[in-house]
Amino acid sequence: MPLGLRNKKKNRSRETSKLVESEAAAPAPPAAAPSASASRLQFHTQLAHGSPTGRVGGFGSAQELYAKIAEVFSIDPAEVMFCTLNTHKVDMDKLLGAQIGLEDFIFAHIKGQRKEVEILKTDDVLGLTITDNGTGCAFIKRIKEGSLMDQTKIICVGDHIETINGKNVSNCRHYEVAKMLKDLEKGRMFKLELIEPMKAFEKLEPRSKGGTLPEAKISRGRETLRLRAKGPATVEEMPTEVEEKAIKKVDELLETYMGIRDIELAATMVEAGRDKKNPDEFAVALDETLGDFAFPDEFVFDVWGAIGDAKEGRL
Numbered sequence: 001m002p003l004g005l006r007n008k009k010k011n012r013s014r015e016t017s018k019l020v021e022s023e024a025a026a027p028a029p030p031a032a033a034p035s036a037s038a039s040r041l042q043f044h045t046q047l048a049h050g051s052p053t054g055r056v057g058g059f060g061s062a063q064e065l066y067a068k069i070a071e072v073f074s075i076d077p078a079e080v081m082f083c084t085l086n087t088h089k090v091d092m093d094k095l096l097g098a099q100i101g102l103e104d105f106i107f108a109h110i111k112g113q114r115k116e117v118e119i120l121k122t123d124d125v126l127g128l129t130i131t132d133n134g135t136g137c138a139f140i141k142r143i144k145e146g147s148l149m150d151q152t153k154i155i156c157v158g159d160h161i162e163t164i165n166g167k168n169v170s171n172c173r174h175y176e177v178a179k180m181l182k183d184l185e186k187g188r189m190f191k192l193e194l195i196e197p198m199k200a201f202e203k204l205e206p207r208s209k210g211g212t213l214p215e216a217k218i219s220r221g222r223e224t225l226r227l228r229a230k231g232p233a234t235v236e237e238m239p240t241e242v243e244e245k246a247i248k249k250v251d252e253l254l255e256t257y258m259g260i261r262d263i264e265l266a267a268t269m270v271e272a273g274r275d276k277k278n279p280d281e282f283a284v285a286l287d288e289t290l291g292d293f294a295f296p297d298e299f300v301f302d303v304w305g306a307i308g309d310a311k312e313g314r315l
Contacts, residue, residue, distance in 0.1 A: 041225055041235070045069055045106040048088040049200040056106070060233040062096070062134040062264075069108045079110045081160055081197055082133045090158035090197055092141050095131070097263030099224040099239070109158065112198030117154045118191045121184050123147070128181060130161070131261045132174035141261045156196060163193040175293060178259035227264070239267070246270045246310035250303050257299045265290070269303055279304040 042057040054072035059065040063077075070077040083096040085104040096106065127147020132138040139160045143150050161177055162170055164184075169177050184190050226236045239247065250266040272285040283300050286293075295303075309315050 041102065043100065043104065043106050045072065045108060046088070047073055047198075048084065048090075048107040048109045049112075049198045050088075059227075061227055065096075065106075065227070066108075066133070066135060069106070073108075075110065077135075080133070081109050081111055081137050081139060081158070081195070083108050090156075092157060092261075095141070095263070098267040099226055099236075101238075102223050102225065102235075109197040111160065111195045114162070114193065114195050115154060116191060116193045117152060118189055119148070119152055120189050121148070121186050124186055126181055126184075128155075128178075128259070129255050129261050130174045130178045130181075130259060132177075134264070136171040138169065138172060138174045138177040142255075155192070155194065158197045159194040160196075161192060162195055163191075165190050173292075174260045174262065175258050182259065242310050242313075243267075243270060245315040246307050249306040249310065249315055253299065253302050253306060257296070257302075270307060273304060273307045282307075 040057070042055045045054050045056050046052070051073060054069075056065065056068040056072060059068050065083070066080040067077045069080055069083075084091055084094040084107045085096055085100065086107075087094050088107045090109065100106070125144075125147065127144035127149045128140055129142035129144075130138050131141040137160050140155065140157050143155070143157060149155050160170075162168065164177070164180050167180075169180065172180075223235055224238055226234050247263065247266045247270050250269050251261055251263055254260050254262055254266060268289065269286065272289055273282045276282040276285060279301055282304050283297075286295060286300060306315070
């Protein structure tokens, strides 16, 4: 381990577990306006359970996109759970992330039926992978086959986790929800309240485990609209094959260490390492842009290694 890694960050304790400690996220700064070229873009959109086709544009973040969709369909922005590209199905391979292809069709999945379930935690690992929409809606992205949650048929991919043992987690980030689930005491019952995406009767789909995301693509088309948690949206060339491989690997590492999947977060991390010469510089860059996550050192090393492997053609 190179000397000095993460020592540049002040008052940050070392994290030795594979899930970060829950931290209060800093208030998000006001979103910057999208660039001129991005602001002129228009995308077709529908509600995934069925609706007329509308158009949205002029958004610079996922939060602004949900607000635009809500305006088109006269709903509350908080009702939008997540969006998929070019399919109305709850298909986690098509989940909207950091990139939207300029020809992509956006389907918005909104909150549907509420449900609750009580489960006896008989295993340390529940078998859930969590992601979120960036605006306080953490939902299930994958259910591991044969896991405890796989045996609980009421729980499905796409379900928003609203409460854990009565505690409302609607405004928690995915990594916080994942840690809460991991920290539940083995051998005891716990209760989840969930909200499933609204479905049209004729479009009901079989329960899905979400797969292992082996062929998930970042975007479609030669150019994409890049959404950013901080800063304006920009029109960019589609990620290179090397960048796509690096992003996919980092997304897998996020699941291994933190129990989450987040293509936007993975893309931001790969971007942070683009011009860095060593893991020390990379760790400092992550602290500056993603300090709330408090990534453990071993995770930072693995991410740095994945970026390097992609550049050297080893992925």
